[in-house]
Amino acid sequence: MIRLTALTLAMASAVGAAPLVKETLATGLRDPMEVAIAPDGDFYVVEREGRVLRINPNTGGIFVIGQIAVEALRSADPKSNYAREDGLLGIALDPDFAKNQRLFLFYSAPDVLACRLSRFTLKDGKIDPASELKLLEIPTERTNRVCHLGGSVEFGPDGLLYVSIGDNTNPFESAGVAPIDNRDGRTEWDAQRTAGNTNDLRGKIIRIKPTETGYEIPPGNLFPKGTEGTRPEIYVMGCRNPFRISIDPKTKSLYWGEVGPDARDAGDKGPRGHDEVNQAKAAGNFGWPFVIADNKPYPIVDFATKKPGKMTDPAAPENPGQRNTGLKTLPPAHPALIWYPYGKSEEFPAMGEGGRNAMAGPVFYYDPSKKYNILGKEDNRTLLTYEWMRGKIFKAKLDAQEKVEKLEVFMEKLVHPMDLEMDKDGSLVLLEYGSGWYFNVNGSVSRLRPDDGNKPPTLTIKPAAPNTYSVDKAADPEGGKLTVTWYLTEGVTERKLGTGSTVTVPEGSFEEIRAVATDDKGALAIARIPLAGDGELPSLVLELGKTKGKPGFGDALNYKVKAERLPDAGQIKVRARYIPPTGHDSGGPELSPEAAKLATANQCMACHQVDSGTVGPSYLDVAIRYSDRADASAYLKETLKTGGVGVWGDVPMPAQVALKPEDSDKLIAAILGLSAGMTETRGSLNGNIRLSPDFGAEPGGAWEISAEAPGYAPARTRIPAK
């Protein structure tokens, strides 16, 4: 059955037509994780580091309605390996939200080693911390580079609450196959204790019925209440990192994307790694860490001898783990609905190739009574899935039995799509996470609606005089009339200032001024200027020693770093950069537009930035590190081909299989070129920095000296060069 479907799919890989129009409603979000739509149309968004936002989609107003204390990786400590994927992960609104103002959050508790599902109630538009009702705490590990927290929270049409929870396991030391390390002391490397354990809520999607004071177990979960060695909350088990979930409003089928392991090829220790999109029509076991993809089994590897042992039987998988506190023989494993590796997928070619991060979105039903239908009548019952890494939305047409009939790309070039919800009017609400892995300030929320020929207008605004703002540019592609309305954000509310091309801000303290341009058909564009910064970082001060005349290429320069409260000397990074007199200077080294495009197209920017470290090292750091190494280019090209680990930290870079050799050449040349004119010294609050040797640049420019430390605003100063 599965095979037949796969054959039909091989023929249908073209990009679908039906373009959608994207209206960006909110920008500047910081690692937004999940969005929920309220009955009044407002969006509620959670951010990884703990903020809860309400967004008014009609005015673009963004209101911080809560700050949940969470354990999360912070920008002040970017290289920490503690709790790397923790944070405020999921949100759902009570089905009766309009009346009871209750919402459910899933987050990493800072006070105990656990993920917590809590209910909060809004009071005067804000989350009332005193209203917290803790429903469930799931003990979790945070050291030894464990990953996979899941964290999606959704209500089904039946009022039941579903929560996805990851396997909380370190995936980096099991050769990209099953992390089932059974040796003593290897707790964090053993998913038999979590995803494969019927008595643990990790690596599961749970399903509960919230009550006034807690929750009840609904009928139909995987194990009847009272079954020894099981948890009654479990609806689906055998998940690795079930990231974003969605429930079909008609059939109640549960969908989720499952981020899979890294093995490039099959070997004696297991099949190659696949991501999955799964469908559960009823409670079940979806296999991890014993089975993957279309029920490809893993052998039970002995991590002491490195030898594969007994092969798993997908019809009756066994969990032999010493940390398994649940059943030995597990329910039969279900195959995935869609599965794909890093390389090309034979079964689902439309998925393309490259990095993977599967997510599942809503099911589309054609409904002429709705304002919008994002697909046609012939697409009735189409599952939308999306890919965080590949930046795409896919449409999987389902037949009457909910099997995949056809899979096509629906939309491309999105910036890490993180959540996708269907609004009441039939449009889609899309959350984009931002361009990096962490610490984004460019997350956004948009509305996707069918292209009815009316394009959204464009709008920019600018400060015109003290307390006065005006339209910079506003245009309607159809040449129609635009109305510009101004708003001020004031705490959790907004104030309408009026319409027109210029506006004066009254006395008071406001977070933001915003203008909304609307055309005669209601399409809109939003522009914003922040009026207040929040929580400024302490500054570093840089003092430079006197030199005899202007310093030139190759000279040494003495520096001292000061601050009101000094940072740890070990964290100090001082840099000197030569800026030619006529040279283009954009404030820092930059990739050429062509190289930047290549890096984005090849998903490099998910893990790298030019000048700040995220998952991988900054490109500038790479360039500086190898500036003296003759074979740098050949070495780095080989690293991209094979993947790398241990040079910059213990997070690995997967092999860049989809990268063409000529693009690899261009990218490495561009990266290494970033260090021209740059030098660096680290780890000392005062000392000397050697300026760049002559690299063929015109003399007589300037030296820019900078000092940085995590948690501090950097210091930057320029002096004339010889």
Ligand code: HEC
């Ligand atoms: C999934 C995350 C991820 C992606 C995608 C990724 N990298 Fe990396 N990259 C890393 C990590 C992590 C390291 C550090 C590895 C180490 O410590 O050895 C790294 C290291 C590097 C290095 C330095 C290697 C060394 O040995 O010093 C270069 C150059 C590099 N990446 C370039 C790229 C380019 C170009 C792309 C896109 C084609 C890319 N990376 C995509 C995560 C990633």
